[in-house]
Amino acid sequence: MKSENIKIALVGNPNAGKSTLFNALTGLRQKTGNFPGVTVEKKSGTYNLKGSGNQLIREVTLVDLPGTYSIYPKSKDETVVMDILANPKHPDFPSVIIVVADASNLQRNLLLFTEINDLGIPAVLALNMLDVASSMNLTVNAVQLAMQLKVPVVRINARTGEGIVNLNDAVSQVLDQKFKPALTYFYEPTENEGKLIEEVKSYYHLDNDYVALQYVCQHDNFSFLEQPARVKLDGLIEKYGFDENHFLATETIARYEKIKPIVSKAVKSEGGIEPPYWTRKLDAILLHPFWGYVTFIFVLLVIFQAIFAWASYPMDLIDAGTAATIEWVKGILPEGVLNDLITDGILAGIGGIIIFIPQIAILFGLVAILEESGYMARVMVIMDKLMRKFGLNGRSVVPLISGVACAVPAIMTTRSISSRYERLITILVTPLMSCSARLPIFAILIALVVPSTKVFGILNMQGLVLLGLYFLGLVGALLSAWLLSLFLKRTEPSYFMLEVPTYKLPRWGHVGFTMYESVKSFVFEAGKIIMAISIILWVLASYGPGDKMEAAAAQAQQQMAQKPQEQIDAAIASARLENSYAGSFGRFIEPAIRPLGYDWKIGIALLASFAAREVFVGTMATIYSISGDTEDVLTVKQRLIQEKNPETGGPMYTPAVCYSLLIFYVFAMMCMSTIAVVYRETHGWKWPMIQLAYLTVLAYVSAFAVYQLMS
């Protein structure tokens, strides 16, 4: 039977095994997108509702809601939960909610369950992590629990798939219920709250008391309420003297009062409760003041080794593949503008995007392993104090590490930081972490001015300079964070409060899926922009004002008439570029970049690399009219060494110019996709523009200082 467009929502505490259950129920038939109207990542999938008794298979849509400890949101992601559950008109409003609970910590997990229950949406409680509970000498009586909570309770093991059939049965039964059982509220409002509830219910045509209370408490987060409706609620709050903070605390305590006797009846505890043996042993090392950091640094080194050394093999293959494809397409298509657009514009653009897939996949795979195993929570614990000194949060570690591959997915991982202030600072400084797109620029410029000598017998000088640049980026990020924290006003207190899960073996399927997802979001989010800019750049470099380009090309041909054909072509290409729109722009900005030691040719490369830094090397190759494989760093290098400075007669690429360029690229926000993702994550142009401005000033001033000091 085909989908009746029934929505089932998955709700639960973080670490309760919600995403494992989601994967178990949907398999790979899932997709990620955004919840309508908000930039919160939404995971949904097709769920075959197949029970044991009936042969009827129903396809329903399972929506994974962000993990939360209560329906009162503490971070941006969590606001989406009530925005959907309080709005029956929402396209994702569920017919049934599956509440996933960690059986080893039932009391806390039931808080969310009772809140969901009171909203009046039919619910099924899935008891997960019973194995952890039993290792802690806890036995949970599901029947007892079901009788007291008056909802179906199913014992499951999301990792092994045990109990899924029973869960499907329970969900089907609830779905087929003809009569809604009378709702028993876990929270009974006070008399004054009761009056307020009645007024809200009649004004907004609601039939549930608790939903009415949520209108009162959370209307600022409800995207479906118009401004007048919100103002009306503010008026009612005033009228009844409703104190939100007081209400929230008393409500939560009242709920626990109801939950406690239920848990003590249903859960039997034998003997002492201790965290599992391995967790205690590992924590003694990983949270140790000395060994904790040693381990963390070692983990970082492995990550670096992986994204630079291991990733280079697939990257070389992709590089060769792109070059071969371009060559092949150039050959089969008739020569002309279309051929050039497809090969030099589109295909080169795609090549520039997919070259980063190995690094992004490896980095996010490793980060997923660290998160899955529970180690990432420990890193946040040992890094929090240090990070706080710079206005950041222990949770900022993940975006900062991820930024080494690419700032775009890294900035998306900041959503878990609940303090808006710390999240913003993290977003603003993440682009300073040297991403993989800077690597080709660093590589070619370092090769140009740093000798490949050995230091202390083992360390390569070039490697050390490269490491220094990464370090400089990190220092820049931390110092900027510190400066920003002095200027930005803290609007809310900063929280850390983090559940430290027990250590677990990573689920490899999940790790693989995370890799796939991050690559996909990079290719489609950042890729679109890189693509568009490459095409625009191609146009700017291929066309020029009036017939200047043609005239210059003709002149070049005349001058070079005696030379071999290859050189003539190169000279023509160079002359054309010089007189194109891009060339005019380079000349236009030359006065501004002169103090940094750059000429108009570097100006064009700067403009081009604003789309994406990796375009720099390719553009240099075009500018210096290197025939043949433009991706060949060696040829570009040879050409750069020969380039003469027209004023001094000496080499153009002196150490001063190269170091100035290196420093410029360490700090500059030369990346359209990052600007786009910051715009999306901060809901406006204000922060991306501030970020662009401060990073540009930082880059300009530092590059200026370096050039002036060295020349």
Added chain:
Amino acid sequence: MPVKTVSHLKKGEKGIIKSFSDKVMSLKLLEMGCLPGCEVRLDAIAPFGDPICINVGGNYCLSLRLNEASAIVIE
């Protein structure tokens, strides 16, 4: 004698939650399972003394900053 809070606990020491001294913080702590009457034990201290990891009611490990911990009054 000043009120004793979770931030005063020594490693391995236990305490029973009595009340909270901060309204906004108390809601977060309640939602994380720190209830009055609940036993907590200091399990680990991060390098530099902050944040700390406490075991909440024998159920799970919660990491929190010292200023957050000082909102939990214990006896």
